[in-house]
């Protein structure tokens with residue numbers, strides 16, 4: 001019976017100490033602290049081979065902000081969008097946002113899009129429409145901007161989703177399609193024998209992922225769908241000190257695409 005209050009007390013002390021730090025800063029809420037939270041215990045808790053896949057994806061060691069909850073991938077988009085002036089593309093535009101993030105969403109709305117649709121296959125609240133990315137219920141060329149941050153790795157027929165993303169974008173439209181992929185693997189890694197939470201967690205890194213993308217396969221699929229690659233390198237915008245301070249994934253480039 002004593003264990004639970006003890007754990008809560010230790011957590012409380014840890015949070016209080018963390019607040020005193022200044023080495024890290026959340027780019028979204030601007031607060032400073034000592035460290036970001038780890039995702040599920042961080043990289044030391046991942047299977048060895050996951051580490052060796054050389055993932056361009058989430059930074060599990062510098063994951064969540066203790067104040068606003070923004071995770072590394074979300075903070076990274078804020079920084080890329082600022083650096084590239086992409087927020088202006090939202091103004092008066094039609095924007096389709098899959099798996100809308102808690103902080104990114106109001107930021108997009110603050111730039112006054114003419115239409116803003118929040119979409120998810122598993123909506124968590126009434127403001128989000130249930131939309132299947134492989135069968136998007138909108139006409140061709142309905143949107144100027146499409147954001148799907150870490151969505152494709154959850155979709156079995158991701159090539160269908162890419163063709164739908166392309167279809168609903170206007171010519172010269174902008175798509176931001178972040179997904180984790182392995183810089184080691186050339187081909188995607190997925191197998192019908194890998195089913196169930198435990199196997200998916202082990203082989204794909206998360207229970208609800210359905211593959212590990214290989215770099216070549218992933219980028220070829222984007223081009224096959226018709227997209228023009230406008231990949232923006234992390235290193236071109238953020239130095240090591242900035243990367244460390246804001247806890248953003250150094251290996252993740254911005255998967256920016258145009259139609």
Ligand SMILES: [Zn+2]
Nearest residue numbers: 026029065068
């Ligand atoms: Zn924050």
